[in-house]
Amino acid sequence: MxxxxxxxxxxxxxxxxATTRELDRRYGCDYRVVxxxxxxxxxxxxxxxxxxxxAVLFGALGDGDPDGLDVxxxxxxxxxxxxxxxxxxWGAFETxxxxxxxxxxxxLDRWVYAPQGRADEEFHRSVTEVLDEWSSRQGGGFEAVRVVGDRWDPHAQHLRDQLTRNRIPSGFxxxxxxxxxxxxxxxxxxxxxLPVVLVxxxxxxxxxxxxxDLELAEAFGLFxxxxxxxxxxxxxxxxGPAGLGASVYAASEGLDTLHLECEAVGGQAGTSSLIRNYLGFPTGVSGSRLAFSAYQQAWAFGTRFSFMRAVTSLGGEDGVHRLALGDGSSVRARTVVVASGAAWRRIGVPELEAFTGRGVFYGAAVSEAPAMAGRHVFVVGGGNSAGQAAVHLSRYAEQVTLLxxxxxxAETMSDYLIRELEALPRVDVRYRVQVAGGRGSDVLETVVLRDLDTGAQTEEAGMLFVMIGSEPRTDWVAxxxxRDRWGFLLTGPDLAGDGVAPAWPLARPPALLETSTPGVFAAGDVRQGSVKRVASAVGEGALAVTLVHAHLAALAGSGAR
Structure with a gap:
């Protein structure tokens, strides 16, 4: 760099x-200012x-440069x-x-105000964010972890994805x-x-x-x-966003908070390359950055995090809940917030399962984007996650086709994303089509597509990123x-529905986000009826903590400990 x-x-x-002077003064040792x-x-x-x-193209826009965007x-x-x-x-509001x-x-990626004088720190804060975005696209730099392996080995792909999502600087x-x-x-x-990991x-x-994953967590000192x-x-x-929202509010309000995560912070949102419609980020924020900042915030307030441990069951007695973990250990808590989120739904084409991690990727798989250079990439899905992945992949791939x-x-994707996809020259959208198969040797080489109206099939070279909906991670509380028939947790008034579990045991009605077990709450994508947005997930996490306080107060009032 x-x-x-x-x-x-x-x-x-x-x-x-003014701009050249400020850039040269602050960044001239590391960058050439032209x-x-x-x-x-x-x-x-x-x-x-x-x-x-x-690295960065700064183009003026204003009275002296009315065609600045074209330039x-x-x-x-x-x-x-x-x-x-x-x-x-500053003040050129007509732009x-x-x-x-x-x-x-x-x-256009971003906009900044031209520096107003010497050492304009607002200007430099914006420039630093831009340079961080550019350097993250390039890779390289400090490598806290190095991985040596085969590019298309699913285990190596899993490790790269985990490291990237947890924002651990690494090299492959x-x-x-x-x-x-x-x-x-x-x-x-x-x-x-293989793969070999050097910490x-x-x-x-x-x-x-x-x-x-457990060996890696232990080597990192996280176990x-x-x-x-x-x-x-x-x-x-x-x-994910719901769990991190709950963690920040619980710890900041003085609760003894234990946070369990079996993979990486961020959940599905953590795989999004750019979230443009989250409050407070006018130029967007990557899902991994947003999640990692929330993790640091919760950690600073006192949350104790435990990574790479899967929760396998929920039980308990006398108002204390016990969570059994995959390594044979267990933990106890007076209340539980289930924010285990959802996993990407499999595509359901048998011959493609063998290529998982070797040309077929579930989720955005941001760590794999640079390897798509010069390739044709198919993105399967019609939601915001699929649209964001198509935009991100278009920076690397020769062509991206959204299926x-x-x-x-119109009914499944935000308007701003639809307009962006339509404007990108390397992206095209094909409607009424599905993936019917695929072929390859070591990696996926061709994808078979079926027209849903005519039944006609075509075979085209390319790799596949699949984002076709999600399934709640609730098997461990079956x-x-x-749960409803799809596996989503029933909460509050919805407990009167057709869920299969013990009946509500108390005289009082369940709280809004409370599950069929008193003191156990659900937030985010895991809950029936949740709004599939990052902001609403964070809000549910915060609301769950309010309900946690009420439950703890009731326990204290009853003399329970």
């Missing part, structure tokens, strides 16, 4: 000079300094890997509408590449069990061969023993908590 260019294009000499009045001058200047990679679009076509940023004067429109249809090396062979030789491994951030480097006799105020199962069973996206 050293030596990449920050390009400022502005006919307005004042904006160009200033120009138009695209041709910028191209010539870049050529003169050796043609470095372009940016021209330059972005030449440097598609750069982040395109509109540069405006707002065209900027927002350009962001909506994917022709093909075992057969010169770098991979050299790394294995340096470690003294002649015939290792570099601990006082003593640890080398793991084909590690399980602390849990006290089976301690009784926590609340145990939260699942670290939709319906005749329209027969214990009331």
């Amino acid at each position: 050293t030596g990449a260019a920050l390009v400022v294009v502005a006919r307005d000499a004042g904006v160009r000079t 200033a120009a009045a138009d695209p041709e001058e910028a191209t010539a200047a870049l050529r003169a300094c050796g043609g470095p990679a372009v 940016l679009r021209t330059l972005h076509g030449r440097h598609p890997g750069a982040v395109a940023v509109a540069l405006v004067r 707002a509408r065209p900027i927002f429109e350009a962001i909506t249809v994917g022709r 090396y093909e075992a057969g590449s010169p770098e991979g062979r050299e790394m294995l030789a340096d470690l003294g491994l002649e015939d290792p069990r 570099r951030f601990r006082p003593e480097q640890t080398v793991l061969q084909a590690p399980t 602390d023993p849990l006290d089976p006799d301690a009784v926590h105020d609340v145990a939260i199962v699942g670290a 939709v069973r319906r005749a329209s996206l 027969g214990t908590l009331a």
Whole structure:
């Protein structure tokens, strides 16, 4: 990344000079700052300094640069890997509408106010966010963990996905590449069990061969023993938006909070490359960044997290709930918030199951996007997650095709995403089509598509990302908590429905998010009737904590401990 260019294009000499000066002063040691009045001058200047990679394109928009968005679009076509940023004067509010429109249809990544003076920290905060976005797209840099393995090995893909979603800086090396062979030789491994994981951030480097999730967590120092006799105020199962929302509010309000997560923070939302409609992030935020920030927030308030432990059952007595864990241990809590979320539904085509992780990916699989360079990628699904994945993959793949069973996206996808997909030259949408099969040797090579109206089938080269709905992760409470026929947990007034579980045992009615077991609450995608939005999941997590307080108060009033 050293030596990449920050390009400022502005006919307005004042904006160009002020911006170039601030960029050079703050970032000149690590980046080349190039200033120009138009695209041709910028191209010539870049050529003169050796043609470095372009990290950010700053294009002025205003009275002196009325065609600034067109200029940016021209330059972005030449440097598609750069982040395109509109540069405006403070108070030029007439530029707002065209900027927002350009962001909506994917022709612009961000906008910033031009610096107002020396050391304009608001400007530099925005620039730092832009540079962080660009560097995260490139990979490289500090590697706390290194993985050596086969690119299409499902275990290696799982590890890459876990590391990426947990925002652990890591590097992946093909075992057969010169770098991979050299790394294995340096470690003294002649015939290792792949993938090999090198944990570099601990006082003593640890080398793991084909590690399980538990072995990896232990090597990271995350596998602390849990006290089976301690009784926590609340145990939260699942670290998606609902669980993290509950964790932040519970811990910040002084509750003894234990948080259990079997995989990575963020849940399905954590795989989204860019969430544009979450409150407070006008230019969007990646799901992993949002989730990791929430995790840090809860941790700072005092939540104790336990990773890589799956909860296998729920029981208890005398008002205390016991959660059995996959490693044979157990924990106890006075209340429980079930926020275990949902898993992506399988596509149901037998011959494709063998290619899972080797050309067939469930969810956005953000860590796999760079490997799609030069390929045709099919994204299956009609919801926001599928749309966000198509947008993200279009930065790498030669062509992205969104496959939709319906005749329209209007009922299932946000309008801003539909408009962005329509504007992206590398993305096309095919309606009334489904995946009927696929073929390949070591990896998926071709996909068989069926037209739902005519029945005609075609076979096309490409890889597959599947986001066709979700199934609640509630098998571990089957027969214990009331569920509907699809497996979603019934709560509050819905407990009067047709769920299969013990009847509600108390004289008082269940609280709004309370399950069929008093003191056990559900929040987020796992609950019947939930709104499949990040904001609503966070809100349900917060509401669950209010109900937890009420339940704990009732226990205290009854003398229960």
